[in-house]
Amino acid sequence: MRALVLIEVHLAPGAHTFELSAETLRDTKAQMMTPEQAGAVGFGGLPSPPAGIEVRYVAVLERDSRWILNAIEADPNVSSFRMHQVG
Secondary structure, three states, rough: OEEEEEEEEEOOOOOOOOOOHHHHHHOOOOHHHHEHHHOOOOOOOOOOOOOOOEEEEEEEHHHHHHHHHHHHHHOOEEEEEEEEEEE
C-alpha cells in the first residue's frame, strides 16, 4: 500500500495562490486543491485553517513529498505548511 500525505500550505499575507511547476505536478502526480475541493474529494476531517490565513492543499504520495516540500519552501507566497498523513 502506498502512503499518501496531504500538505496544508498557508499562504503569506496578501498572496492568493502559489504554483508548482507543470513538471513537478506531472512527475509526482500531485494534486493541488482549495479547502472546498479537498473536502469534495474526501478530505473533510481536516482542521480548520488559522483565522485570516488562505490555505491550499497538495495531495501526493509520501515518497514524492520531499520534492513538493522543496518547492513549497522556495515559494515566497508560502508562509508555512503542515503535513498530514492520510494513508
